[in-house]
Amino acid sequence: MPDHAASPAARTRPHRLRSAPALFAIPTLIWGSTWLAITFQLGVVAAEVSVAYRFALAALILATWCRATGRSLAFSRRDHAFLVAQGVMMFGANYVAIYEAERYVTSGLVAVLFSTIVFMNPIGMRIVYGTRLARRTVFAASLGVAGVVLLFLPDLLAVQSKASMAFGIGFGLAGTLLATGGNLIAVRNHHARVGVLEGTVWGMAWGAATAALIATATGASWTFDASPRYALSLVYLAVFGSIVAFGAYFTLLQKLGIGPASYTSVAIPVIAVLLSTLFEGFAWTWTAVLGVALAAIGNYVALKRDT
8 A cells, every 4th residue: 555545543553663662661661670769668668658658749740740731630520530440559559569469478479470460451451341362462471471480480489388478479469450450440541531641640649548548557657768768769769660650651551552561560570680680689590591581572572563
């Protein structure tokens, strides 16, 4: 078909594909670095309280930006109800569950558990929206999760069987399911033409409120660590780990769909391990190298588009 006769969808497709790598790279690189930043948050302040601080600060900054640029934060009751649900699941309960999981099991096992979102998202799309479950999606997901398992194989083999491990696995899977629910709502919000930045403001605000309620219910102490280590990591997590990363991720979800976007959960552990190599002396093994290779192939297969 001649270029001048191409359909509107065909004409916009190359632009969408060119922008996809950058949109994929932004949340992957940032969230890969937040693994290290989150370690600076642990200790003095309870995890639930830190989550509340993080998303409250992010929501305030993003709301100020939206107001300054003339973006309306008003939504219908129906749209706002979905924003509440998204905030509770994606920004509140999900993060608290993941933090809790790491109290009982290694971060490597949590990474493996969360990487299964590459299966949960397409299955959720099939159940909720009737979207076809492509064989390539399943194949790419299998490669990606296998890669993450190999990457953290020494940690997984070192885990001893004990009762507390069940709690860690339960929290890890619960966090993954909650994130999947938040992603499915994000798809609905896109179809309802809810703006990415405007919707994220409310999502993060309700996420902060959810974390605050959980902190209050569990009797967590509302303290604050004024050390530069805690304060600077909090700002980084709020601005880059929340506003920038989620903004790029939701835009990627709109452009390529929930399946390819979810592959950030496979690439993120790879970035985290690379940073751990530089700052924490991560020891590479042949299984780790093979794991990175499988994860990379899985991401390539997932993001590749037929021409």
